[in-house]
Amino acid sequence: AQSVTQLDSQVPVFEEAPVELRCNYSSSVSVYLFWYVQYPNQGLQLLLKYLSGSTLVKGINGFEAEFNKSQTSFHLRKPSVHISDTAEYFCAVSATGYSTLTFGKGTMLLVSP
Amino acid sequence: DAGVIQSPRHEVTEMGQEVTLRCKPISGHDYLFWYRQTMMRGLELLIYFNNNVPIDDSGMPEDRFSAKMPNASFSTLKIQPSEPRDSAVYFCASTFSGGNYNEQFFGPGTRLTVL
Numbered sequence: 066a067q068s069v070t071q072l073d074s075q076v077p078v079f080e081e082a083p084v085e086l087r088c089n090y091s092s093s094v095s096v097y098l099f100w101y102v103q104y105p106n107q108g109l110q111l112l113l114k115y116l117s118g119s120t121l122v123k124g125i126n127g128f129e130a131e132f133n134k135s136q137t138s139f140h141l142r143k144p145s146v147h148i149s150d151t152a153e154y155f156c157a158v159s160a161t162g163y164s165t166l167t168f169g170k171g172t173m174l175l176v177s178p
Numbered sequence: 179d180a181g182v183i184q185s186p187r188h189e190v191t192e193m194g195q196e197v198t199l200r201c202k203p204i205s206g207h208d209y210l211f212w213y214r215q216t217m218m219r220g221l222e223l224l225i226y227f228n229n230n231v232p233i234d235d236s237g238m239p240e241d242r243f244s245a246k247m248p249n250a251s252f253s254t255l256k257i258q259p260s261e262p263r264d265s266a267v268y269f270c271a272s273t274f275s276g277g278n279y280n281e282q283f284f285g286p287g288t289r290l291t292v293l
Contacts, residue, residue: 099281106286107286108182108269108287109221110284114281155221164209164228164273164275165223165226167223168221169220170220171220
């Protein structure tokens with residue numbers, strides 16, 4: 066079984082500042098890793114994913130994440146945030162070859178002017 | 179493609195009533211998932227189907243919950259009788275196992291309030 070820990074429930078940040086949302090996972094097998102974003106009153110939307118290959122993954126809206134196998138982490142970063150990035154961000158893990166996802170509890174990113 | 183469609187978007191009902199949530203997955207997708215989202219427990223997988231067959235329902239909280247997928251384009255999640263603690267946002271998601279990876283596509287959710 067897999068598990069995901071998102072260390073921060075809320076991250077306040079000023080517009081144009083950099084941000085990092087932390088995610089750690091636990092698994093006894095190889096995994097795929099994902100970040101999803103949920104805007105208010107909407108469903109989840111895939112931001113980026115790591116399947117294999119380069120450990121630095123680029124996604125939509127200027128976000129990127131780095132897979133660190135030794136630290137079992139998959140932190141999400143953006144060098145300069147916008148007000149429109151205010152949303153909840155979910156880290157998720159899946160055992161390779163399987164369809165089910167295990168989600169973290171989510172991190173609310175609050176961007177203020 | 180219209181994406182995953184869920185109805186209703188909002189449902190308010192009284193304790194003891196039957197509630198039926200509906201989902202239409204993306205055409206061609208062979209997996210369908212039902213999730214529940216609450217502040218306390220986050221996003222939980224309730225049940226999922228592959229080719230209309232339930233594969234794992236271990237996340238279904240109680241016998242009051244049931245789910246069906248009579249065909250590839252329709253699924254229901256039923257709660258009977260409903261209780262206030264069932265209040266949550268229920269998401270349906272679908273994916274195609276034959277793609278690069280089976281990214282899950284989520285519907286907009288149904289916000290259920292049980293009074």
